[in-house]
Amino acid sequence: MAEAVLGYKHYMFIDGDLPGNGDDPSLPGHEALMITNKNTEDAHILVNLYFEDKEPMKGLHLTVPAERVICIRTDLPICEEEFQIPFGQYSLELDSDIPVCASFGRLDRRYNLGYYVTGYCAV
Secondary structure (H helix, E strand, O other), X not given: OOOOOOOEEEEEEXXXXXXXXXXXXXXXXXXXXXXXXXXXXXXXXXXXXXEOOOOOEXXXXXXXXXXXXXXXXXXXXXXXXXXXXXXXXXXXEEEEEEEEEEEEEEEEOOOOXXXXXXXXXXX
């Protein structure tokens, strides 16, 4: 029996907003994008970023090796281009050449300790 395809090729995470560090710099607030590639071939992903008050940044590149997971903190430079996402509201779009599973979360240290998985639209 053939294994069912798991994942999607297109994701849109619409609630990006890099949090501050709060009162403990040893555990900085951040957001993270996690992508799992269950396939036996590498996934090549184009990343587009949309901002509240500036032009989009489109066409950034990510590769997720076959049968691996990657975790990308968005407070650090991202993608092969090492783009630094500015503080403020943003949305993150992924367009993969093969189906992958993706999740986006936030560790918010501004108000005690909270970890949130933000909503997404997958097509």
